[in-house]
Amino acid sequence: MSISASDKGMRPGVCTSSNRPATPYDGQVIYETDTDKIAVWDSSSWVYKTGATAPNSPALIKITSGSLSSTSTTINSVFSSTYDAYKVVLTSLTSTSDGYLYLRFGSAATEYYIAAPLFIYSGGAYNVGYSYSNNSLIRLCNTGYSTKIGMSMDVINPYLSAGTCLYSAAAWGATFGGTVSALLKDTTSYTAFTIAHENGTMSGNYTVYGYSL
Amino acid sequence: MTRPFVRIIDGDSVIEREMNDVEYEQYLTDQDMFEAERQASIEKEKAREALLARLGITAEEAQLLLGGQ
Numbered sequence: 186m187s188i189s190a191s192d193k194g195m196r197p198g199v200c201t202s203s204n205r206p207a208t209p210y211d212g213q214v215i216y217e218t219d220t221d222k223i224a225v226w227d228s229s230s231w232v233y234k235t236g237a238t239a240p241n242s243p244a245l246i247k248i249t250s251g252s253l254s255s256t257s258t259t260i261n262s263v264f265s266s267t268y269d270a271y272k273v274v275l276t277s278l279t280s281t282s283d284g285y286l287y288l289r290f291g292s293a294a295t296e297y298y299i300a301a302p303l304f305i306y307s308g309g310a311y312n313v314g315y316s317y318s319n320n321s322l323i324r325l326c327n328t329g330y331s332t333k334i335g336m337s338m339d340v341i342n343p344y345l346s347a348g349t350c351l352y353s354a355a356a357w358g359a360t361f362g363g364t365v366s367a368l369l370k371d372t373t374s375y376t377a378f379t380i381a382h383e384n385g386t387m388s389g390n391y392t393v394y395g396y397s398l
Numbered sequence: 399m400t401r402p403f404v405r406i407i408d409g410d411s412v413i414e415r416e417m418n419d420v421e422y423e424q425y426l427t428d429q430d431m432f433e434a435e436r437q438a439s440i441e442k443e444k445a446r447e448a449l450l451a452r453l454g455i456t457a458e459e460a461q462l463l464l465g466g467q
Contacts, residue, residue, distance in 0.1 A: 254414070262408050285432075
């Protein structure tokens with residue numbers, strides 16, 4: 186076949202990166218309107234024309250959302266092999282008593298290594314925060330004040346049989362802020378996480394997104 | 399006395415119930431740890447205030463000495 190006319194051309198299958206052919210065949214070519222790229226199926230994955238492997242999901246994909254309540258809320262079946270990483274967004278967090286909100290992956294109650302530099306408070310000085318080796322949980326923030334707290338955290342590799350990392354902004358009471366970095370240093374594959382309050386019951390909302398690295 | 403409640407979400411299924419034995423045991427272990435940390439924090443603050451009193455300086459002056467902001 187020869188195409189020489191200047192006003193003619195080939196047009197591959199047109200789709201989006203989230204709507205690719207379900208059963209591709211080797212050498213199949215597609216054009217993705219959202220990434221503006223041409224990809225070829227190489228028998229195992231979509232490869233962009235540049236040679237880079239097309240990610241499974243280039244954007245955040247919402248997995249689930251709901252509300253937090255009681256002393257603890259466990260969200261099961263949320264981590265899977267579909268995504269490498271997850272963004273967990275918590276909003277409108279309050280509790281019946283002053284205290285910390287904390288997180289666990291699965292039922293793991295050991296091997297959490299945490300650094301949480303905190304800063305800013307009304308006295309004009311700063312606090313160095315805290316660090317833990319081999320702790321039993323990850324403290325995320327302090328609730329119980331009139332202000333409803335929101336926070337966002339990234340969870341890397343929870344489903345892989347490797348260490349799980351968490352990076353989060355931290356709202357710490359009425360006048361503190363900072364970050365929390367944590368590593369769950371075991372090789373368990375996790376599909377669930379639990380948010381709990383140390384001192385009373387909590388309320389708030391959660392949304393979990395998945396993304397590929 | 400009732401135990402604290404847990405909420406368990408799995409897809410569209412939402413269950414709220416009292417903690418079972420395993421969960422309650424972990425809860426009590428956690429509470430012991432929180433209380434121990436609260437006491438340690440109180441003791442640390444008392445020691446800090448005692449040191450400041452002994453030195454005769456305020457917390458702000460101590461921050462200045464240490465190069466804090």
